Amino acid sequence: VTAQSVRSVIVTPVAFPDPPLLNSAGVHQPWALRSIIEVVTADGLVGLGETYGDLPHLRLLEAAAAVLDGLDVFDLNGLQSRVAHAIGAADAPDRHGLTGPSSTAKVLARVVSPFEVALLDLQGQVTGRPVHALLGGKVRDRVPFSAYLFYKWAGHPGAEPDAWGAALDPAGIVTQAHTMIDRYGFESIKLKGGVLPPEEEIEAIRALRAAFPGLPLRLDPNTAWSVDTSVKVAEQTAGLLEYLEDPTGGLAGMAEVAALAAMPLATNMCVVAFADLPESVRRGSVGIVLADHHYWGGLRACVQLAAICRTWGLGLSMHSNSHLGISLAAMTHLAAATPNLTYAVDTHTPWQSGIDVVRDPLRITGGAATVPDTPGLGVQLDRDALARLHGNYLACGILERDDTAYRQRFEPGYTKRRPRW
Amino acid sequence: VTAQSVRSVIVTPVAFPDPPLLNSAGVHQPWALRSIIEVVTADGLVGLGETYGDLPHLRLLEAAAAVLDGLDVFDLNGLQSRVAHAIGAADAPDRHGLTGPSSTAKVLARVVSPFEVALLDLQGQVTGRPVHALLGGKVRDRVPFSAYLFYKWAGHPGAEPDAWGAALDPAGIVTQAHTMIDRYGFESIKLKGGVLPPEEEIEAIRALRAAFPGLPLRLDPNTAWSVDTSVKVAEQTAGLLEYLEDPTGGLAGMAEVAALAAMPLATNMCVVAFADLPESVRRGSVGIVLADHHYWGGLRACVQLAAICRTWGLGLSMHSNSHLGISLAAMTHLAAATPNLTYAVDTHTPWQSGIDVVRDPLRITGGAATVPDTPGLGVQLDRDALARLHGNYLACGILERDDTAYRQRFEPGYTKRRPRW
Numbered sequence: 001v002t003a004q005s006v007r008s009v010i011v012t013p014v015a016f017p018d019p020p021l022l023n024s025a026g027v028h029q030p031w032a033l034r035s036i037i038e039v040v041t042a043d044g045l046v047g048l049g050e051t052y053g054d055l056p057h058l059r060l061l062e063a064a065a066a067v068l069d070g071l072d073v074f075d076l077n078g079l080q081s082r083v084a085h086a087i088g089a090a091d092a093p094d095r096h097g098l099t100g101p102s103s104t105a106k107v108l109a110r111v112v113s114p115f116e117v118a119l120l121d122l123q124g125q126v127t128g129r130p131v132h133a134l135l136g137g138k139v140r141d142r143v144p145f146s147a148y149l150f151y152k153w154a155g156h157p158g159a160e161p162d163a164w165g166a167a168l169d170p171a172g173i174v175t176q177a178h179t180m181i182d183r184y185g186f187e188s189i190k191l192k193g194g195v196l197p198p199e200e201e202i203e204a205i206r207a208l209r210a211a212f213p214g215l216p217l218r219l220d221p222n223t224a225w226s227v228d229t230s231v232k233v234a235e236q237t238a239g240l241l242e243y244l245e246d247p248t249g250g251l252a253g254m255a256e257v258a259a260l261a262a263m264p265l266a267t268n269m270c271v272v273a274f275a276d277l278p279e280s281v282r283r284g285s286v287g288i289v290l291a292d293h294h295y296w297g298g299l300r301a302c303v304q305l306a307a308i309c310r311t312w313g314l315g316l317s318m319h320s321n322s323h324l325g326i327s328l329a330a331m332t333h334l335a336a337a338t339p340n341l342t343y344a345v346d347t348h349t350p351w352q353s354g355i356d357v358v359r360d361p362l363r364i365t366g367g368a369a370t371v372p373d374t375p376g377l378g379v380q381l382d383r384d385a386l387a388r389l390h391g392n393y394l395a396c397g398i399l400e401r402d403d404t405a406y407r408q409r410f411e412p413g414y415t416k417r418r419p420r421w
Numbered sequence: 422v423t424a425q426s427v428r429s430v431i432v433t434p435v436a437f438p439d440p441p442l443l444n445s446a447g448v449h450q451p452w453a454l455r456s457i458i459e460v461v462t463a464d465g466l467v468g469l470g471e472t473y474g475d476l477p478h479l480r481l482l483e484a485a486a487a488v489l490d491g492l493d494v495f496d497l498n499g500l501q502s503r504v505a506h507a508i509g510a511a512d513a514p515d516r517h518g519l520t521g522p523s524s525t526a527k528v529l530a531r532v533v534s535p536f537e538v539a540l541l542d543l544q545g546q547v548t549g550r551p552v553h554a555l556l557g558g559k560v561r562d563r564v565p566f567s568a569y570l571f572y573k574w575a576g577h578p579g580a581e582p583d584a585w586g587a588a589l590d591p592a593g594i595v596t597q598a599h600t601m602i603d604r605y606g607f608e609s610i611k612l613k614g615g616v617l618p619p620e621e622e623i624e625a626i627r628a629l630r631a632a633f634p635g636l637p638l639r640l641d642p643n644t645a646w647s648v649d650t651s652v653k654v655a656e657q658t659a660g661l662l663e664y665l666e667d668p669t670g671g672l673a674g675m676a677e678v679a680a681l682a683a684m685p686l687a688t689n690m691c692v693v694a695f696a697d698l699p700e701s702v703r704r705g706s707v708g709i710v711l712a713d714h715h716y717w718g719g720l721r722a723c724v725q726l727a728a729i730c731r732t733w734g735l736g737l738s739m740h741s742n743s744h745l746g747i748s749l750a751a752m753t754h755l756a757a758a759t760p761n762l763t764y765a766v767d768t769h770t771p772w773q774s775g776i777d778v779v780r781d782p783l784r785i786t787g788g789a790a791t792v793p794d795t796p797g798l799g800v801q802l803d804r805d806a807l808a809r810l811h812g813n814y815l816a817c818g819i820l821e822r823d824d825t826a827y828r829q830r831f832e833p834g835y836t837k838r839r840p841r842w
Binding site for chain 2: 275
C-alpha cells in the first residue's frame with residue numbers, strides 16, 4: 001500500500017429537483033437521482049466521480065467500492081478487473097430503455113466509469129495536472145455546449161409552475177430557447193422530441209430556424225418513430241437539421257433511414273457499447289456517435305471510442321442525462337482532449353436549478369465552458385450540499401427513475417410505445 | 422515553462438552490427454541503423470526513445486526535435502500538433518517496402534512515436550510510475566517473446582562466419598532454433614520466410630514441428646507469394662501454423678487467402694495505419710494485427726489499436742525490426758498493459774550480439790521478459806555505448822537501409838520481386 005493507493009471509497013446517493021421534462025418514455029419525475037463517488041487515498045486526497053443513482057446500479061457501485069482498497073490510483077486495468085470480479089455477471093438493466101438490452105460488458109462499463117473518473121481526478125492531483133492532460137492534453141480552451149430544449153409541463157402536477165413554465169408548442173419552445181440562450185449563450189440547439197406528433201415537432205424546428213437563423217439545430221425523438229415516419233421527417237427537415245438523433249430503434253432501422261436521409265444520423269441508443277460498433281459500421285447505421293463516459297466505461301474508454309470514430313470517419317459528440325457538476329467537469333475535460341469531438345456537447349445543466357454538489361461548478365457562458373487547468377477535475381465537493389442532496393434522496397421516495405409510471409399517474413391511459421408514430 | 426517541460430532534445434543516429442539475415446527484399450547489411458532520442462526536461466530528467474535511423478527519417482526527427490521546447494511532458498496532443506506543423510507534408514518513404522505507400526499520416530505517426538515514448542518515460546519518472554501504469558496498468562508480470570528465426574548466410578561476404586553460422590535449409594533452421602531457445606527459453610517460434618521456394622520453407626516448418634512438437638509456429642514470407650501460392654502453402658501448413666503472416670500483398674489478396682486458409686492471417690504490411698483498418702475489416706483481410714509502436718504513432722496509439730482489435734474480434738501481437746534496449750522496454754510496457762495482446766511478441770533481440778545503448782537491458786529468460794516496475798521505461802542510457810554506436814554510424818557509411826542493393830552486390834542478378842512465387 002503506497003500513499004497514492006485507495007484507502008476508502010464512499011458512495012452517496014443524492015437527489016435534486018428536476019422539472020417535468022417530457023420525452024418519448026414519459027416525463028421526468030420531481031427528483032433526479034445521482035450517485036456521488038469519493039475515492040480517498042492513503043494520504044488523504046479525494047477523487048470525485050458521479051453517475052446514475054438508480055437502486056440496482058447503486059448496489060453495484062457499493063459492491064465495487066468494497067473491493068478497491070490498496071488499488072494504485074494509476075491502475076485503471078486493475079480497477080476494471082477488480083470490479084468485474086466483484087460484480088460478476090450482475091445485472092442492472094437500464095429501465096429507461098435508452099441503451100437497449102443489458103449485457104455483462106455494458107453493466108461493467110457503467111459501474112467502472114465513476115471510479116475511473118475519480119482515479120483520474122486523483123492522478124491529476126498527484127501529478128499536479130488537469131484531467132485533460134492525462135487524456136493526452138487539451139486541444140481547445142473552451143468546450144461548446146448546446147441548448148437542450150424540452151417539451152415540458154408548466155410544473156409538476158400539484159405543485160406551482162416552475163420558472164421555465166410550459167412548453168407544449170412551437171411558441172413555447174422558442175420562448176424556452178430564448179431564455180436558455182440569453183442565460184448561457186449557446187450557439188447550437190437540440191430539441192428533445194418524440195413527445196408530440198412529428199408534424200408538430202417539425203413545426204417547432206421551423207420556428208427555431210426562423211428565430212435563430214444562424215444556429216445549428218438537432219432533433220432527438222428517442223426512437224419514437226417507425227422507419228417510414230423517420231424517412232418522412234428527414235425529408236421535411238432536410239437543410240434544417242445539423243443531425244437527426246435516434247429517429248428509430250435498432251441498427252437495421254437506423255441504417256434504412258440513414259440511407260435515405262440528407263443529414264447524418266446521431267445516436268446514443270443503438271451504438272452504446274463497443275460491441276455495437278461492428279454492425280453499425282457494416283450497416284452504415286449512424287454518422288455520429290454521441291459518447292457518454294457514464295456508460296462507455298469512463299474517460300479513457302471514450303478516448304478509444306474517439307479513435308474508432310476517427311478511423312471510420314464517424315462524427316463524435318456527447319450525450320447527457322440529468323447531472324451535476326462532477327459529470328460536467330469530466331465531460332469538459334474529455335471534450336477538451338478529444339481532437340475529433342467537433343460538435344457542441346449536450347448538457348442538462350440549465351435544468352439543474354442552480355443546485356450542485358460542487359462548490360465551484362464550471363460555468364457555461366457564451367455557449368461554452370472554459371477548460372479548467374487546475375489539478376484533477378478542478379471541482380471541489382461541497383459537503384453541506386452533499387448532505388442536503390442526500391437528505392433529498394432519503395426523503396423523496398424515488399429509488400429508480402421511471403418516467404413512464406410517473407406520467408401514467410396523471411394520464412392513466414399513457415403507455416410507452418416505441419415507435420409511437 | 423515548468424520544471425517538467427522540455428528544455429532540449431538530442432537525436433543521435435547509431436549503428437550496431439547485424440548478421441546477414443535473409444528476407445524477401447534481400448539481406449540485412451552489416452550495420453543496422455537506429456536513432457536514439459533523449460528528451461531533457463527543465464529540471465534535468467531524461468526521457469528515452471528509439472526508432473529508425475534512415476537518413477530521411479533522421480532529418481524529420483531533427484525537425485521535430487527542434488520544436489519541442491517548453492512542451493509539458495504530459496501534452497501528447499501538443500506533441501502531435503507541433504510535430505505535424507514542423508514536418509508539414511514531408512515525406513520519408515519506407516524504402517524497405519514493409520508498410521506500403523507513404524502518406525502524411527503515416528510519416529507523422531513514425532516521427533511522433535519515439536518522442537511520445539520519451540515523454541511517457543518522463544511522465545513515469547515524474548509520477549514515480551512505470552510506463553505501463555500510464556497505459557492503464559500491467560495485466561501481466563511477464564511478457565512472452567517468440568524465437569525469430571532467419572535464413573542466413575554464414576557471415577557477411579568477406580568477413581569471418583558469425584557465431585550463428587549459416588541457415589539455408591531445414592536442418593540449419595532447426596539448429597538455429599535450438600541455439601536460440603537454449604539461450605532464451607522461447608516458447609513460440611517464428612520463421613522469416615520468403616527467401617527460398619515455398620516448398621523448402623514448408624519443409625523447414627515441418628522440421629521445426631518435429632523438433633519442437635509443443636511450440637506454436639509462425640511463417641512470414643513478407644508478401645513473397647501470389648494469392649494462389651499463398652492458398653497452397655496455407656493448405657499444406659494447416660494444423661502446423663499458429664498464424665501465417667503476410668503471405669501476399671494488399672488487402673484484397675490477403676482477403677482472398679484468408680477466406681480459404683485454415684489458420685488466421687497476421688500482418689504488419691497491409692494494416693499499418695488506422696486508415697487501413699476499415700477496408701481490412703470490410704474485406705476480412707486479416708485475423709491478427711501485429712502492432713508496432715514505431716509506426717502506429719506511439720504507445721498510446723497502440724492502446725487505441727488494441728481497443729479496435731478487441732472491438733472487431735481481431736487478434737493482436739507485435740512486430741519487430743532490428744532494435745536496441747529502449748525499444749524492447751517500450752514494447753514490454755505496452756504488451757504488459759494490453760489485455761488482448763495474447764500472442765508472444767516478435768523481437769530481434771537475439772540478433773543484437775549483446776550490444777546495446779542501455780546499461781540494463783531487459784533480459785529474456787524462460788521466453789519472457791519480466792515487466793519493470795521502476796519509474797518510466799526502467800532503462801538507463803549507457804553514454805559510453807551511445808558514443809561507440811554513434812561512432813559506428815559515422816564510420817559504417819550506411820545512411821539508409823537497403824537490403825536489396827546489398828544483396829545485389831554479391832548476386833548481381835538478384836531483384837526484389839513481390840510476389841516472387
